[in-house]
Amino acid sequence: MIRPNCKFCKLKSPAAELLNDDELEELEQNCALVQFKKGEVIFREGTMATNIVYLREGMVKIHMKGPVGEKILRLNKAPVYLGLPTTFGDRVNHYSATAVTDAKICFISLETFKEFIFSNGNFAYEIIMDLCRMELSDSQRYTNMSQKQLPGRVAEILLCFSNSLFKSDTYELPLSITELADFISVSRESVSRQLSEFTHGGIIAHDKKNVTILRRDLLEKISANG
DNA sequence: GCATTAACCACAG
């Protein structure tokens, strides 16, 4: 664990940018910075939510056990708070968070965080904005994923990675094929085959986990048509 | 019926 220095932290959340010096001092006294390695669990479904979890650097998957297997709910990249709904909504975590890359996490005292919400309206508003945006994009994705067929789902997730996560046509898949399957609710074989088909069709190029989108137009069409 | 889609199974690398 590293002693955090919140006041001069360059990786503050947009909400924490709105805290005054006294509050930042308070935050600093009530937060711990922890380093996680790729694959390590940050918090686990079924355990008590005791702290506010802030992803400062890295990428994390949020996932839960379903009736048949694991389901990935979303992929978050820093900076973002993880699990606010499960921390405030219940005492027990309803889902898990696992580092997909090496990650740095600030664990913040729940009491301190609550104080900020009560005393600093701008801070609270920023948190609400974040939660709302998350809810909107989740709803959109769940709706799309449940109504699209296999090619549409794979196309959408590839575009989503490109557009929101990496801002590039070339990237390294942050998830394994199996995880991808758990994300878009199809079998791992289907994901594998679909990626091959896109490759043979000249729509993408991929070797191992490196993906390049060659025909964004076609991919968008496939995604849109479901 | 016949075609399409995607899951399930098995097995190789």
Place this chain on the structure above:
DNA sequence: CTGTGGTTAATGC
């Protein structure tokens, strides 16, 4: 864990 091939059940002309 990944990629492929065969099989099978469901759904839609």
